[in-house]
Ligand SMILES: NC(=O)c1ccc[n+]([C@@H]2O[C@H](COP(=O)([O-])OP(=O)(O)OC[C@H]3O[C@@H](n4cnc5c(N)ncnc54)[C@H](O)[C@@H]3O)[C@@H](O)[C@H]2O)c1
């Protein structure tokens with residue numbers, strides 16, 4: 001067994017955390033040979049609830065979980081952490097867009113960026129889940145200048161998983177037969193879920209997703225809209241935002257970041273844009289990335305047709321607008 005690593009989950013008394021903590025603590029992210037010390041951050045008001053979560057983690061009797069540090073102090077929460085799941089933030093309610101949360105949530109990510117800068121390991125890998133996730137990740141990284149910008153990412157893996165599941169159902173194959181779906185842009189209703197470079201295994205043979213689906217109109221309309229609006233559909237049904245699937249996606253994202261992607265496979269992550277595919281620079285934009293040795297790289301040279309280019313421009317513009325709004329709030 002290796003030495004334990006420290007992992008922080010913020011919003012630890014909330015609903016996503018209630019699923020994610022179990023998944024992380026049982027080894028789904030860092031593997032079955034990596035012991036963990038879990039740091040749990042929430043606000044002072046939630047410390048009583050957090051005590052119950054700590055009791056339940058103990059009662060799970062998980063062999064990899066060395067200890068748990070519940071706290072309302074960012075200095076304690078971020079001390080020496082190797083990975084940070086930044087979940088804690090207000091979720092949207094029915095009728096809201098995720099960017100409506102900007103004013104309420106962006107300051108949290110300024111404060112947590114500062115705390116990461118001061119207390120975390122310099123190689124900490126940060127996943128922002130709290131919405132609006134892309135712009136919060138950008139703000140967080142700006143306030144942590146001593147940590148490389150590539151260590152800050154935003155979650156679009158839930159959108160990728162949703163898209164994968166839609167394609168699998170349409171073709172009538174297990175979800176594991178679908179790979180290389182791309183989510184471009186913002187984790188918002190302007191995102192562009194793109195199956196044009198995806199692959200599907202049908203009758204034991206890997207084929208391009210568009211030939212497996214055989215319905216281009218569906219791919220351009222129903223598929224795109226269903227994924228774009230899935231978060232809202234879950235809120236309408238559950239009266240609360242997605243939690244179990246969000247927790248699973250966060251674990252998928254960080255597992256792949258630490259453990260890498262298989263040859264020829266890519267996943268989608270919100271990362272700092274370098275302008276690839278004509279996107280605006282210096283926003284956190286979701287791209288297809290391949291990962292090895294803990295480093296992601298934007299996959300280059302994929303075909304992007306005019307339909308896709310238009311959609312990339314729309315979601316890129318929204319991210320630029322969010323960036324202006326966010327910095328106006330944190331600089332006020
Ligand atoms: N990126 C995605 O795909 C995705 C998916 C699902 C949900 N989300 C977002 O994740 C966030 C959390 O959702 P949830 O359902 O767990 O919400 P929740 O309300 O159940 O839990 C949020 C928790 O965060 C805590 N919190 C608030 N401010 C904090 C701070 N400054 N420091 C630490 N903790 C703080 C709250 O006290 C609460 O316990 C929301 O913003 C939601 O929109 C993102």
Ligand SMILES: O=C(O)C[C@H](O)C(=O)O
Pocket residue numbers: 091092098131158230231232234241242
């Ligand atoms: O849609 C939301 O507000 C929650 C989350 O971002 C989701 O995609 O389910």
